[in-house]
Amino acid sequence: MNTSADSGQPVRIEQPAPDSVAERFHFLVNAPALFNAVVTALEWDLFGFLAKHPGASFDELNEFTGVPAHSLRVLLHAVCTTGLIERRADGTYHDAPAAEELLAPDGPDSWRHILTGWKEIYYPAFSRMSEALAAGTNTALAAHPGDEPTLYRRLSHNPELETVFHRSMSAFTLKSLDALVECEEFATVRHLLDVGGGDGTTSERLITRHPQLHSTVFDIPSVSELAASRTPAGEPDGRIRLHTGDLFTDPFPVGADAVLFSHVLEIFSGEQITELLAKAHAVLPSGGRVFIYGYNVSDDETRGWYSARLSLYLNVLASGKGMAYPARDYEDWIRRAGFTGVRTLTGYPYEHGLSIGTKP
Ligand SMILES: C[S@@+](CC[C@H](N)C(=O)[O-])C[C@H]1O[C@@H](n2cnc3c(N)ncnc32)[C@H](O)[C@@H]1O
Numbered sequence: 001m002n003t004s005a006d007s008g009q010p011v012r013i014e015q016p017a018p019d020s021v022a023e024r025f026h027f028l029v030n031a032p033a034l035f036n037a038v039v040t041a042l043e044w045d046l047f048g049f050l051a052k053h054p055g056a057s058f059d060e061l062n063e064f065t066g067v068p069a070h071s072l073r074v075l076l077h078a079v080c081t082t083g084l085i086e087r088r089a090d091g092t093y094h095d096a097p098a099a100e101e102l103l104a105p106d107g108p109d110s111w112r113h114i115l116t117g118w119k120e121i122y123y124p125a126f127s128r129m130s131e132a133l134a135a136g137t138n139t140a141l142a143a144h145p146g147d148e149p150t151l152y153r154r155l156s157h158n159p160e161l162e163t164v165f166h167r168s169m170s171a172f173t174l175k176s177l178d179a180l181v182e183c184e185e186f187a188t189v190r191h192l193l194d195v196g197g198g199d200g201t202t203s204e205r206l207i208t209r210h211p212q213l214h215s216t217v218f219d220i221p222s223v224s225e226l227a228a229s230r231t232p233a234g235e236p237d238g239r240i241r242l243h244t245g246d247l248f249t250d251p252f253p254v255g256a257d258a259v260l261f262s263h264v265l266e267i268f269s270g271e272q273i274t275e276l277l278a279k280a281h282a283v284l285p286s287g288g289r290v291f292i293y294g295y296n297v298s299d300d301e302t303r304g305w306y307s308a309r310l311s312l313y314l315n316v317l318a319s320g321k322g323m324a325y326p327a328r329d330y331e332d333w334i335r336r337a338g339f340t341g342v343r344t345l346t347g348y349p350y351e352h353g354l355s356i357g358t359k360p
Helices: 021-042 048-053 058-065 069-082 099-103 111-126 129-135 139-143 151-157 157-179 184-188 200-209 223-230 270-283 305-318 327-336
Strands: 086-087 093-095 191-195 216-220 240-244 258-262 289-295 340-348 354-357
Touching: 021 048, 021 069, 021 111, 048 086, 048 099, 058 069, 058 289, 069 086, 086 340, 093 099, 093 289, 099 216, 099 305, 111 139, 111 157, 129 139, 139 216, 139 305, 151 157, 151 223, 157 223, 157 340, 184 240, 191 200, 191 270, 200 216, 200 240, 216 223, 216 258, 223 240, 258 270, 270 289, 270 327, 289 305, 289 327, 327 340
Parallel strands: 191 216, 191 258, 216 240, 258 289
Antiparallel strands: 086 093, 289 354, 340 354
């Protein structure tokens, strides 16, 4: 309590309103520690256990995890402060509804895979953010062996980490994929070229939803191997083909009537994007379409936590360039490559947009 200088009466200092900048600040400065606590809780499967055993006691959680009781006490306190686990007055523990929905499931789109990838690959790199941004290049890549200029290529030296990375990436892709897959535009595509298609998750979902569709997934050799080893359950009739190569040094395969860049162009500079869109234009027939799917920062470049995280990750670690460009940038590049009817469909989850152009 402070005292007012005029009246000598106690002055009540108001708590910040929920979601005020001050409240966000206090959460933010503790977030790196709490983020890691949540990942530890995932690794110990606490959310999964509580989903099956709501109201478990401390002793039951201790027996389940097998970790020292004091460590569990410290971790549970940390996770309870986030609200993701609740400790009731009778001392029992429960998943919060959000944790039950987001963290307990273990399917391919689980946040478990996403957060493990962020913990192991993204966030260690962010300790070098000032250095990398000042240098204007991805100096955090030095932590990964090899001399290739991007994280995507360097991870081929570490297949285990590459698997973690692609599991994390495809889990996040799945979060925004339903909306893309339902887009009517794909109902009239016959053969899609999925450039930088990763482990084939996007193509697999698209051909499953659109029975007329075939897809060629173009990626670097180590990633194509990952795609092959997944043997997508949705392609028993061979409607997905894998094509290995480098986006810049190898030609795009011909025969497609649409080219999709999903979470790919954001990795690169405007100059490189112009080059890739020109290559897409060159292999498409008249009437062929280009699709760019990914994060779009808001037009005034002030909003979007997911877009901000992505842009920082790209510049500090992944490629040393690129960002979650605003839709208007993509539209300009698509027009410059010679496409017409350029537009962006907005309102997709996780700050995503779909920019489209048609070859005259
Ligand atoms: C962010 S991932 C996107 C994967 C997938 N399209 C999705 O939406 O989840 C980017 C992909 O581009 C691929 N890539 C990056 N640089 C490449 C290059 N020079 N040649 C071929 N593929 C490349 C990476 O291997 C990776 O699979």
